[in-house]
C-alpha cells in the first residue's frame with residue numbers, strides 16, 4: 578500500500594508540538610520504536626524521527642515525502658523544497674547578538690553561528706565583511722570563551738541571551754515550523770497528501786476561532802449583523818421566553834474580546850465560549 582513518509586523532529590523544541598498537531602488531526606500512532614519510526618494506524622502515513630537540521634535533506638533526497646521543521650533549517654540547507662503549510666508554532670528569529678559592553682560595528686568581527694549560509698547572505702546584503710565561526714551547538718558561549726566577538730543564533734524568549742550576558746543587535750530571519758514536501762510526488766501520494774492537508778488545516782484553522790453561544794433580546798437581532806459582519810449569519814434559536822433568542826456563532830480569536838464587548842453592549846447575556854476542535858472550510 579502506498580504510504581506517505583513524513584520526517585519529524587525526534588527531540589527539541591518542535592518535537593512535542595509536531596506530535597500534538599498530528600494527534601489533534603486524528604492520526605493514531607503505534608508507539609513502539611518511537612525513536613526511529615512509527616506507523617499510523619488509521620491513515621497511510623509513516624513517521625520518521627530525525628534531528629531537526631537533517632529533515633530538509635531527508636525530504637530533498639526523497640527518503641521522506643514530507644517533513645516538519647523550522648524555516649530556519651530549510652533556509653540554511655537551501656534545497657529546492659515546497660513550503661506547503663506554515664504551522665503556527667516554533668516561532669523564533671535568527672538574530673545577531675553581542676556582549677553587553679560591545680561597541681562599534683560588526684565590521685571585521687568574528688560571529689559564531691550554526692547558520693553560516695543565512696548569516697553570510699545577510700552580511701553580503703549589508704556589505705559587512707565579518708568572519709563566520711561555524712559551531713554546531715552552544716553558540717551562545719562563544720563570546721565568553723573568546724572564540725568570537727558576537728553570535729548569530731535562534732532567539733525565542735531571549736532568556737538564553739540574557740543568561741550569557743548578550744544583547745540582540747540585529748534580527749536577520751524570522752522562522753516558524755513549516756510542513757515541507759517534495760515538488761513532484763506521484764499521483765497516489767498527491768491524493769493522500771490532499772487528505773492529510775485537509776485534516777491538518779482543519780486543526781490549524783480551528784485554533785483561530787472560538788464558538789460562542791449567548792442569549793439576546795429578540796428586538797436586538799438586527800444589531801447583530803453590524804457586530805458580526807464577516808459571517809454569513811449567526812444561528813438563531815427560539816427560547817421558551819418569546820422575548821429572547823439563543824445566538825450561536827464563531828468569532829475570530831484576534832478580535833474576540835472586542836466582539837464580546839460589542840455583544841455585551843447590545844445586551845447579550847450568558848455568553849458561553851468553547852474552543853473548536855476542527856474547522857473545515
Ligand code: AMP
Pocket residue numbers: 589590591647667668669730731732733734735736737738
Ligand atoms: P530562548 O532562550 O527561548 O531565546 O531560546 C534560545 C535557545 O533555544 C537557543 O539555543 C536556540 O538555538 C534555541 N531555540 C529557540 N527557538 C527555537 C526554535 N524555534 N527551534 C529550535 N531551536 C530554538
